[in-house]
Amino acid sequence: MTRFRAALAFALLLLLAAPFVLPPYYVTLMLPALAYGIILLGFNLLFGYTGLLSFGHALFVALGAYTVAVMSGRLGVKSLEASIAVAVVVSVVVAVPVGLLCVRYVRIFFGMLTLAFGMLFHSFLFKFYNLTGGDSGIPVVRPSLGGMDFPGLDKTAYLIGPFYFYSLALLLVLAYLMWRIVHSPFGTHLRAIRDNPRKAEYVGVRVHAFRLLAFVISAVYGAVGGTLLAVPVGLADPDLAYWTHSGVLVFMTVLGGFGNFFGPVLGAFVYVALQDQLMSLTQYWRFALGVVLILIIVLFPTGLMGLVERRHSRARPVTEQGDA
Amino acid sequence: MAVFLDILLSGVFHAAVLFLVAGGLQLVFGVQRIVNLACGAFYALGAYFGVTAVTFAMSLGAPAYALLPVLLVAGLSLAVIGPPIERLLRLVYDRDEGFQLLLTFAIMLMSQDVFRFIWGSTPRTLGNLSLAYGQVNVGPTLIPTYKLLVIFASIAIAVGLGLMLQKSRFGRIVRATAENRPMIEALGVNSGRVMVIVFTLGTVLGTVGGALVVPTAAASLDMIVDLVVEAFAVVVIGGLGSMRGALVGALVVGLVRSLAVFYYAEFEMLSIYLIVIVVLIFRPTGLFGKPLE
Amino acid sequence: MSAVLETRSVGKDYGEFRALHDVTLSFSEGEVVAIVGPNGAGKTTLVNVLTGLARPTRGDVLFRGRSIAGMGPVRLAQMGMARAFQLVQVFPQLTVFEAIATAVISQQRRSLDLWHATQAIDAVRSRVAQVADIFGLRERLDGLASYLSQGEKKLLDIATAFALEPQVILLDEPTSGISSSGKRVMMDTLMEAARKTGIKTLLLVEHDMDLVAEYSTRIVAMTEGSVLADLAPAAFFADPQLAATIVGKPHAGAVA
Numbered sequence: 017m018t019r020f021r022a023a024l025a026f027a028l029l030l031l032l033a034a035p036f037v038l039p040p041y042y043v044t045l046m047l048p049a050l051a052y053g054i055i056l057l058g059f060n061l062l063f064g065y066t067g068l069l070s071f072g073h074a075l076f077v078a079l080g081a082y083t084v085a086v087m088s089g090r091l092g093v094k095s096l097e098a099s100i101a102v103a104v105v106v107s108v109v110v111a112v113p114v115g116l117l118c119v120r121y122v123r124i125f126f127g128m129l130t131l132a133f134g135m136l137f138h139s140f141l142f143k144f145y146n147l148t149g150g151d152s153g154i155p156v157v158r159p160s161l162g163g164m165d166f167p168g169l170d171k172t173a174y175l176i177g178p179f180y181f182y183s184l185a186l187l188l189v190l191a192y193l194m195w196r197i198v199h200s201p202f203g204t205h206l207r208a209i210r211d212n213p214r215k216a217e218y219v220g221v222r223v224h225a226f227r228l229l230a231f232v233i234s235a236v237y238g239a240v241g242g243t244l245l246a247v248p249v250g251l252a253d254p255d256l257a258y259w260t261h262s263g264v265l266v267f268m269t270v271l272g273g274f275g276n277f278f279g280p281v282l283g284a285f286v287y288v289a290l291q292d293q294l295m296s297l298t299q300y301w302r303f304a305l306g307v308v309l310i311l312i313i314v315l316f317p318t319g320l321m322g323l324v325e326r327r328h329s330r331a332r333p334v335t336e337q338g339d340a
Numbered sequence: 341m342a343v344f345l346d347i348l349l350s351g352v353f354h355a356a357v358l359f360l361v362a363g364g365l366q367l368v369f370g371v372q373r374i375v376n377l378a379c380g381a382f383y384a385l386g387a388y389f390g391v392t393a394v395t396f397a398m399s400l401g402a403p404a405y406a407l408l409p410v411l412l413v414a415g416l417s418l419a420v421i422g423p424p425i426e427r428l429l430r431l432v433y434d435r436d437e438g439f440q441l442l443l444t445f446a447i448m449l450m451s452q453d454v455f456r457f458i459w460g461s462t463p464r465t466l467g468n469l470s471l472a473y474g475q476v477n478v479g480p481t482l483i484p485t486y487k488l489l490v491i492f493a494s495i496a497i498a499v500g501l502g503l504m505l506q507k508s509r510f511g512r513i514v515r516a517t518a519e520n521r522p523m524i525e526a527l528g529v530n531s532g533r534v535m536v537i538v539f540t541l542g543t544v545l546g547t548v549g550g551a552l553v554v555p556t557a558a559a560s561l562d563m564i565v566d567l568v569v570e571a572f573a574v575v576v577i578g579g580l581g582s583m584r585g586a587l588v589g590a591l592v593v594g595l596v597r598s599l600a601v602f603y604y605a606e607f608e609m610l611s612i613y614l615i616v617i618v619v620l621i622f623r624p625t626g627l628f629g630k631p632l633e
Numbered sequence: 634m635s636a637v638l639e640t641r642s643v644g645k646d647y648g649e650f651r652a653l654h655d656v657t658l659s660f661s662e663g664e665v666v667a668i669v670g671p672n673g674a675g676k677t678t679l680v681n682v683l684t685g686l687a688r689p690t691r692g693d694v695l696f697r698g699r700s701i702a703g704m705g706p707v708r709l710a711q712m713g714m715a716r717a718f719q720l721v722q723v724f725p726q727l728t729v730f731e732a733i734a735t736a737v738i739s740q741q742r743r744s745l746d747l748w749h750a751t752q753a754i755d756a757v758r759s760r761v762a763q764v765a766d767i768f769g770l771r772e773r774l775d776g777l778a779s780y781l782s783q784g785e786k787k788l789l790d791i792a793t794a795f796a797l798e799p800q801v802i803l804l805d806e807p808t809s810g811i812s813s814s815g816k817r818v819m820m821d822t823l824m825e826a827a828r829k830t831g832i833k834t835l836l837l838v839e840h841d842m843d844l845v846a847e848y849s850t851r852i853v854a855m856t857e858g859s860v861l862a863d864l865a866p867a868a869f870f871a872d873p874q875l876a877a878t879i880v881g882k883p884h885a886g887a888v889a
Contacts, residue, residue: 124375217710
């Protein structure tokens with residue numbers, strides 16, 4: 017077993033054991049980390065593997081959150097599976113036209129277009145009070161997991177128990193799926209598009225179509241993560257779609273290392289932990305986070321996983337192999 | 341008719357301020373190819389510092405008429421933050437633009453807490469000081485003189501900038517650096533110095549914009565994030581890197597907002613985003629933009 | 634023999650400038666055609682038109698009987714035409730294996746496979762290994778493309794074009810940037826590769842007339858946007874006037 021595989025197995029063990037060994041506060045803290053892990057797996061397909069930096073990805077996160085809120089809160093459909101399924105469908109329906117428009121452009125124009133769409137959605141959520149609850153948002157009613165309600169459990173017990181394992185399971189399944197996608201011929205073509213779109217065309221790679229597909233897949237992951245994000249909070253609110261939330265997604269991804277498969281997930285956990293710690297230390301935690309971000313950009317652009325890889329003197333700078 | 345003029349003038353006032361910020365963005369992008377997500381921070385800084393400066397001046401017994409000059413000076417004096425920030429950005433000049441965006445994002449994050457630290461979380465206003473300038477009859481309607489003065493100031497700055505860029509030696513160097521940096525360096529120009537000056541100029545345009553607007557709006561932490569989207573809308577519509585575009589884009593955004601606020605408040609920002617999306621689709625380089633690469 | 638690739642009275646203007654002037658050419662299977670001429674003669678424009686990159690202002694260009702005017706490179710690659718450029722293009726963060734695999738995946742129509750690991754698909758691995766063997770890159774498969782020497786990068790670039798198994802391949806100065814001792818090796822490799830990958834027609838833009846003399850079956854000489862001559866090498870070099878116009882000095886290198 018290579019060292020990396022061992023580390024991975026150990027991390028998995030920690031994640032499984034957490035609800036039993038950590039105090040409830042820290043377990044509930046891991047919930048958004050799990051959700052962001054899913055979101056960022058999708059985001060990095062678009063960013064790290066296809067080379068498209070979206071500054072509006074939070075749109076899909078918000079879409080997922082509002083889906084579960086409307087389903088469970090307004091329509092009384094408690095099944096989380098149903099909410100997730102609907103979130104998937106809705107995100108595809110939105111991602112296809114938005115993606116069709118956005119992937120025709122690259123780099124800064126792509127970033128600006130996605131930012132515009134993200135803010136368009138935010139504006140819609142914010143202003144159309146009757147539909148979306150305006151800036152108060154829509155509350156999320158505790159969903160049932162796999163048909164089970166857990167009536168005996170109070171909110172915290174539900175969250176650190178069944179909901180935690182549900183989220184973890186979802187993360188693992190979706191991570192496995194993404195692993196396959198990234199290592200597949202499709203993934204190879206995506207990376208070719210990232211590295212040299214012009215040459216890729218000459219090698220028969222369908223650049224536009226595959227950028228769109230990557231965009232849609234990342235949107236789906238974003239929405240699924242969004243549903244999980246809203247449940248512990250109990251609320252879906254417009255801030256989820258604000259452009260700075262999209263910026264934080266990029267922050268997390270770069271923090272963990274966008275050149276590595278596991279980087280973004282690591283980034284999610286580290287960011288959530290970091291933010292929590294900083295918030296308890298000072299009211300100026302945003303400043304501290306800004307400093308962290310600058311340090312990463314200037315000193316450790318390959319992120320935390322990049323540091324790990326360097327330590328093991330891997331000659332290959334950026335590949336898709338988190339190495340196994 | 342009065343209503344129409346009201347909308348028009350309020351739109352032009354908004355455009356005047358937006359032009360300053362967007363102009364700053366365009367300069368920096370045109371020459372340094374950096375998209376500055378911290379432009380809202382500069383704007384907010386100008387607003388906050390403007391409040392502080394005016395309050396201080398008033399406490400020294402300055403007359404209410406000193407409002408505009410004090411604000412201008414306040415905005416201009418903030419030029420000092422330009423060089424250190426440019427120094428920081430210099431570290432990522434030759435990197436992927438994603439990193440540059442993130443760096444300006446980090447600066448924006450930090451500024452939120454810096455301003456909170458200095459000025460607190462509640463918005464700061466100058467009350468009704470601007471009324472000291474009275475009101476002016478424009479046709480059938482009355483508009484605060486202050487707003488007119490700001491519009492004129494903005495026009496003056498626009499003209500000054502235009503002249504500088506087109507006629508002066510420095511302006512030519514700036515335009516040349518925007519077109520072809522290596523060439524300019526080969527010709528012996530210290531492009532580093534050009535960068536610092538251009539960036540500082542861009543910064544100052546933002547801070548002056550914020551300072552000038554503060555009598556009519558409150559200086560608040562929200563400015564840091566809210567302005568970015570509007571400024572970007574201006575830049576997209578007008579075309580990345582074009583000063584003329586900043587002017588036209590600012591007018592479009594200012595007037596559309598003004599109209600929307602009047603007729604259908606829900607659609608205020610929505611209409612802007614829609615225009616941005618439409619422009620990006622049909623004319624991605626904007627009305628006056630130069631094609632990228 | 635029916636024409637694989639042909640142009641019919643093709644003209645191409647760039648604004649006022651007439652880059653191509655009434656060019657009618659027809660290429661068949663089995664030919665190795667050298668397109669020669671001084672700079673500015675229109676060779677690149679002709680190649681651009683032939684590969685669908687430039688839409689002819691007048692006339693038409695057909696591939697296997699179908700008009701391909703202005704058709705993008707992706708569709709053309711699918712139809713069976715590949716091109717390698719003079720300036721080496723790499724995928725900086727892909728390994729040599731992955732670079733070639735990209736082409737193989739296109740050729741095998743596998744690009745929508747989101748499930749199987751590229752490395753594990755036998756059909757892809759063996760094909761990549763075959764192509765790598767032909768171009769002498771077998772040892773370098775696991776390394777990053779950007780770590781190759783300039784010459785190896787060129788080989789890789791051309792290898793990816795060959796891996797598409799096109800019917801027609803267009804090579805833009807394949808030996809440029811290669812030392813004179815290496816040029817023949819490169820040309821031999823190319824010929825062998827063409828044979829092994831079943832390429833029917835090769836078009837080369839070349840400046841080195843020795844190579845042209847030795848390897849081509851037909852020479853198309855361009856000058857100022859028109860075809861000056863379209864002959865077999867023997868006939869071409871038999872006319873010293875002709876060679877002189879192209880090269881600038883009389884050339885004695887005819888192969889009987």
